[in-house]
Amino acid sequence: MDMLSRRIGGMATYITLMGKCFVVYFVIIFALRLMGKREVGELSVFDIVIYLVMSELLALSITETDKSILRSMVPIFTLSLLQIVLSWCLLKSKKTREIFEGKPVIIIHNGHINQAVMKKERYNIDDLMMQIRNRDICSPDEVAFAVLETNGQLSILKKEQCKVRHPEPLISDGIINQSVLDDLHQDVAWLLAALHKEGVERSEDVFLCMLQKNGLFVIKKETSTRNAFFSHHA
Incomplete structure (x- = not known):
């Protein structure tokens, strides 16, 4: 029992x-x-x-x-x-x-390695070269930008494929990225003047703004629904 x-x-x-x-x-x-x-x-x-x-x-x-x-x-x-x-x-x-998430940092710019940033991020040269080889790139000289993202991944843009002058947005969701302006040796007045030429009066109206080699790439904020988005881009 x-x-x-x-x-x-x-x-x-x-x-x-x-x-x-x-x-x-x-x-x-x-x-x-x-x-x-x-x-x-x-x-x-x-x-x-x-x-x-x-x-x-x-x-x-x-x-x-x-x-x-x-x-x-x-x-x-x-x-x-x-x-x-x-x-x-x-x-x-x-x-x-x-x-909470940190900021992406540029490790390579036009083939030049930022050793100070690598030291700060505790990112060694062997890891960097391994990531470069994994992208079928032979030398850092072929790299336009290598950006260490906030999640630890390394994003690499080749020189012949890269159309931007900086990998980070000048404006994201209406907020001006001052650090990008500093990297480009520009100020807010220059950015607002460039936006005005694109028909944008306020930076708050911009969803995304990137500086490309041929000028600004600007996407304005929208209030469209999902269906309107697909019909607009059909």
């Missing part, structure tokens, strides 16, 4: 584990969908921390068979809400993005 009870108890434990795994699977999918679509390579440090904490909470909820899985649901959805709120703040504030 005792053996039968133990077997029944063991089966109940396995059934509980299977049920928890089933619930956790859909909780993970729902939480990730709730937090939005992002590729693994685009995850920020904050995203990675959130996912690590969530995975630990879910693992504990599965292994602790004597406790209800609902105890882990509250902190998981709290973390999801925190990530959504912070993502909204990052979307609205460039300063907040720089605090």
Whole structure:
């Protein structure tokens, strides 16, 4: 009788584990969908921390068979809400993005390697050359820009393919990037005058502005719906 009870108890434990795994699977999918679509390579440090904490909470909820899985649901959805709120703040504030995600930095410009930036970012020359070779490039002299992105990836633009004079936008979502102006040895007055020639009165009306070799590339802010966007670009 005792053996039968133990077997029944063991089966109940396995059934509980299977049920928890089933619930956790859909909780993970729902939480990730709730937090939005992002590729693994685009995850920020904050995203990675959130996912690590969530995975630990879910693992504990599965292994602790004597406790209800609902105890882990509250902190998981709290973390999801925190990530959504912070993502909204990052979307609205460039300063907040720089605090949490950092800024992209230029490591190579027209074949010249910025050794001071490499030292600051703790990026060694062997890693740099490996990334260059992975892009089928033989020498840094062939590179127009190599930018170390906020997610740690190195973006490389070849000289013969690059149409821009700076890899970062002059204006993004209405906010002027002063560091880009400094790199170009220009000021806000020059930028506003250039925008005026393009028929734009205010920098706040600009969604994206890049400096290309043949002048400014400007995209104005729109309030169009998704369907209007596709009909406009059909």
